[in-house]
Amino acid sequence: MELRKGLEDIAVKETSITYIDGELGRLYYRGYSIFDLAEFSNFEETAYLIWYGKLPNREELSEIREKLASKRELPPSVTKYLMEIKKDSNPMDVLRTAVSMLGVEDTDNSSIMEKSISITSKIPTIIAYFLRLRRGEDIVHPDESLSHAENFYYMVNGKRPSDLESKAMNAALILHMDHEMNASTFACLVVASTLSDIYSSVVAGISALKGPLHGGANSEALKQFMEIGDKEKAEEYVLSKLTKGERLMGFGHRIYKTYDPRAKILKGYAEGITKEKGIYNLYEVAQKVEEVGVKYLGSKGIYPNVDFYSGLVFYSLGFDADMFPTIFASARVVGWTAHVMEYLRNNRLIRPKAIYVGEIGRKYVPIDDRQ
Ligand SMILES: CC(=O)SCCNC(=O)CCNC(=O)[C@H](O)C(C)(C)COP(=O)(O)OP(=O)(O)OC[C@H]1O[C@@H](n2cnc3c(N)ncnc32)[C@H](O)[C@@H]1OP(=O)(O)O
Ligand SMILES: O=C([O-])CC(=O)C(=O)O
Incomplete structure (x- = not known):
């Protein structure tokens, strides 16, 4: 059996979500160049593209906008947790726990797609509430009239973004939305392949993204x-x-x-x-x-x-340095959930192998006879 350290060059699934040309430095979501998407698109439109595989028409765009905008407020238990948690906690730990709590609170039978939209909608609220609370500021509730990126900025800074800030926020989120089989996406898939739930997958993604070799x-x-x-x-x-x-x-x-x-x-x-x-x-x-x-x-x-x-x-854009990986997660959740849905259409339990290099047939020694 061949050992591939770090699973380098091993494919775990076929995908039509993201294509990377690592030699030429090109990146495409659903066939569209990242240069075009970052320049002309916005968070809602690119999220729709990644989730549904096509650019939305006007009606579809306004529907996804409305869905994302209407689900931003957090369950009271999560807001209470953010108010009570130690203010010097690592923001990725706080986000991971808050998303896990969202899973506990979500008892309805909606589809993975609906749950994914809801999680995506709420992550900026978790981040902005924690950021303001630990600065000793009042939380700023989401404003449904604002787009996803503008509302994120607004909840952090308490004011609307300038045109440049809005453009930068949208572009930065788009650029972080997906990246094929990176470590955090793979972590999500491992969890999903056991037929666990989407919240557990996203928690695994946040956990893997936290590390300094990845999103940290x-x-x-x-x-x-x-x-x-x-x-x-x-x-x-x-x-x-x-x-x-x-x-x-x-x-x-x-x-x-x-x-x-x-x-x-x-x-x-x-x-x-x-x-x-x-x-x-x-x-x-x-x-x-x-x-x-x-x-x-x-x-x-x-x-x-x-x-x-x-x-x-x-x-x-007003974020503290230790918060950056959480912003990354707020965008990558779109890719994580899209890959989970794509994988589950043709699921197989992910269960690789390890090459055993230890001894076998060792004689059990009672504790009193051990050195
Ligand atoms: C969103 C993202 O996840 S993007 C990546 C974010 N992470 C970082 O920026 C952390 C710094 N970068 C790194 O640690 C690495 O480049 C990784 C982990 C991202 C990818 O690395 P891998 O493909 O696994 O390469 P690996 O870790 O095996 O390194 C290969 C060689 O390049 C060197 N190398 C790789 N990255 C760096 C770096 N940033 N600085 C100095 N040397 C480096 C390694 O020391 C190693 O050298 P050696 O062969 O002489 O021992
Ligand atoms: O693809 C990777 O391994 C890491 C990365 O750049 C990302 O996840 O955006």
Whole structure:
């Protein structure tokens, strides 16, 4: 039996959701280029595309908008939990528990699609409530008249976004919505394949996304830029990190051996929005880290990934650095649930093998006779 560490190059399902060309740095949702979707689409339209496989017509778009907008408020037990939980808790732990609680509260027999829409609708509310409560601010209830992205911004900042903020928020969420068989999506599928429920799958996805090798890298990337502080110090910082054998966060990818196309798009937003917010120096640091990182790692196919510039955009939109992975989850839940639904149409229990390298036939020794 062949051992494939990290399951590299192993396919677990056929999919018509997302296609990645890791050599050319291209990404498509349902056949549409990410460059077009980030430029022209919005959260609701792309979520519909990923879930249903086609762009919605006007009627379908207004129906999905209305569904997403009408399900944002949380059950009282979840709001109470957010009010009472320790304010220094890790936001991904808080989100994971809150989504699990949503599962306990959901006792109706609606379809996985309806439940997926409901979870997607509520995750921004969980994030924004916790963010404001831990800052000692009053929660801002969702506003049904606003789009998904605008309402998310509004619940965090207590005011409506500018045009640039709204565009950046939509694009950032679209760019995080799906990415084929990444670690968190696979975690969702493992759970779904046992015929467990969709809340349990999403909780598994959040748990896997939390790690710094996956969705947690966006916070770490921004922390790097803040620690460097000045673009003149970037080269020394990167070199010292690499010499110590540490990883440059926001760099490298299992599939992309070139620039991640999402990073290219986010870089453009990061440049514009950091300028508007008066933190352009952080963007300049990031740009220098990119230049130096590519100089030393590019020959190994290690380039900026989605997490490299996203933090600058999220930070400019009013989110705290440790909250970034939760924003990632708020978008990726669309991909997680779409992959679960696609997999369940042709389910088979996921049960790989391990190659046993231990001993067999050992003699049981009573405890008093053991060394
Ligand atoms: C949304 C996302 O999940 S995007 C990824 C977010 N994660 C990060 O940004 C964390 C930093 N990056 C990494 O740790 C890696 O690039 C991963 C985990 C994302 C993918 O890596 P893999 O394909 O599994 O490659 P692997 O971990 O085996 O590394 C291969 C080689 O590249 C090196 N390498 C990979 N990424 C980096 C990096 N960011 N900085 C320095 N060296 C790196 C490794 O040290 C290793 O070198 P070696 O062969 O000399 O030992
Ligand atoms: O595809 C991966 O392995 C990681 C990634 O970029 C994502 O999940 O967006």
